[in-house]
Amino acid sequence: MFRVFSPSSWRRFLARAVLPELALIVLLPLGVACAGTPSRLAPMSTTQAVPNRPVPSTATTLPTMAPAPTVTTILSPTVKSSPISIVAAENFYGDVATQIGGDRVRVVSILKDPNVDPHEYESSVDDAKAIGSAQIVIKNGLGYDAFVDKLLSASPRPNRIVIEVSQLTGHTDGDNPHLWYDPSTMPKVAQKIAQTLSEIDPSDSAYFAGRLQRFDASEKAVDDQVAAMKTKYRGTKVLPTEPVFDYMAEAIGLDIIDKEGDFQRAVEEGNDPPASAVATFRQEITSHTIKVLIYNRQTITPITTQMQNLAKQNQVPIVAVSETEPDGITYQQWMLDQLKTLQQALSGQ
Numbered sequence: 001m002f003r004v005f006s007p008s009s010w011r012r013f014l015a016r017a018v019l020p021e022l023a024l025i026v027l028l029p030l031g032v033a034c035a036g037t038p039s040r041l042a043p044m045s046t047t048q049a050v051p052n053r054p055v056p057s058t059a060t061t062l063p064t065m066a067p068a069p070t071v072t073t074i075l076s077p078t079v080k081s082s083p084i085s086i087v088a089a090e091n092f093y094g095d096v097a098t099q100i101g102g103d104r105v106r107v108v109s110i111l112k113d114p115n116v117d118p119h120e121y122e123s124s125v126d127d128a129k130a131i132g133s134a135q136i137v138i139k140n141g142l143g144y145d146a147f148v149d150k151l152l153s154a155s156p157r158p159n160r161i162v163i164e165v166s167q168l169t170g171h172t173d174g175d176n177p178h179l180w181y182d183p184s185t186m187p188k189v190a191q192k193i194a195q196t197l198s199e200i201d202p203s204d205s206a207y208f209a210g211r212l213q214r215f216d217a218s219e220k221a222v223d224d225q226v227a228a229m230k231t232k233y234r235g236t237k238v239l240p241t242e243p244v245f246d247y248m249a250e251a252i253g254l255d256i257i258d259k260e261g262d263f264q265r266a267v268e269e270g271n272d273p274p275a276s277a278v279a280t281f282r283q284e285i286t287s288h289t290i291k292v293l294i295y296n297r298q299t300i301t302p303i304t305t306q307m308q309n310l311a312k313q314n315q316v317p318i319v320a321v322s323e324t325e326p327d328g329i330t331y332q333q334w335m336l337d338q339l340k341t342l343q344q345a346l347s348g349q
């Protein structure tokens with residue numbers, strides 16, 4: 001998910017951030033000043049008395065209902081330094097970085113294809129370049145995105161900040177790495193991103209704080225949905241083919257059968273589960289011990305397909321979840337969509 005700060009988005013930024021404050025002031029024609037490439041966002045050298053930052057806060061105190069000014073104020077368009085470059089190893093962290101950083105950041109996400117198993121990802125030259133020039137790198141940790149560590153050490157950069165999500169959540173090696181499925185994780189990530197951006201760009205700290213507030217408000221819909229489902233379905237037995245969804249299932253209070261057992265670990269690692277584990281798994285479906293079968297659509301193997309078919313034959317509802325955020329929706333919407341699908345399956349609709 002490349003978020004390029006294009007000339008047109010720069011114009012939109014100016015229109016949004018600058019024009020409202022200067023509605024009654026005569027402006028230089030913006031079209032001329034904005035016609036450059038994104039690299040022109042660097043401080044300009046040809047103007048006089050140009051502030052380095054967006055319009056100083058005193059400008060916002062201009063009475064908006066003041067009489068038409070008789071003085072023509074010559075203002076160059078606000079000069080903004082280049083957006084802060086962020087590389088997220090996974091696109092859900094990149095999405096949250098964009099939600100917090102807005103047009104003050106340029107975000108590149110590496111793992112972003114919801115049709116590919118991220119556990120088998122091999123990094124590219126483009127990834128190395130992006131990480132080499134990033135000011136902030138966000139990674140999951142717990143071995144999930146170990147390729148990032150190699151790229152970081154291959155291109156040392158003294159001021160680069162690395163946000164490792166597993167450190168924020170207090171997990172250690174060996175823990176289930178799918179941390180973004182724990183509804184308590186992303187607010188911590190969002191908060192850390194806002195804090196880090198404010199340290200790099202203190203003049204925009206109120207902007208980041210406002211966007212963090214908006215993120216937290218929309219994340220509440222996910223928390224509310226989890227709480228509602230917990231009230232209704234706590235203790236319901238579900239059977240996942242592998243552990244991607246486990247943190248969310250636990251948050252709902254579901255009873256995860258064979259949690260990270262032989263079957264699930266083998267599927268997660270791309271191996272064939274032992275015959276005894278397959279037999280147990282089949283029995284849990286055919287005996288209707290479980291209410292719902294949950295599978296990871298990014299880790300399909302012949303054995304998981306067999307189990308899906310078995311569930312279908314036995315009228316056991318099946319819920320597909322993905323490991324990577326689908327394109328075009330936010331993290332919050334992704335989680336909500338999956339929770340609602342699960343709710344339908346649990347309620348037998």
Ligand SMILES: [Zn+2]
Pocket residue numbers: 119178244268323
């Ligand atoms: Zn996984």
